[in-house]
């Protein structure tokens with residue numbers, strides 16, 4: 001097996017249209033998780049604040065977003081979108 005050949009950066013940019021994206025994770029200060037009522041308390045024993053929804057077990061009901069998280073996350077996402085486009 002031969003070693004891969006590196007292509008010149010300028011040639012890559014000319015041949016391809018690079019599209020970059022970011023995946024951002026944010027921890028909101030809510031008392032319950034996004035799609036169920038399980039607590040988000042830190043320091044509780046392992047596997048105590050879980051249910052079939054947040055474990056993603058197959059066959060459970062479709063998750064519905066809780067009331068607090070969308071209220072807090074939407075303004076944060078909007079501010080980011082405005083910053084990125086300006």
Ligand SMILES: [Zn+2]
Nearest residue numbers: 036038051054
């Ligand atoms: Zn849960």
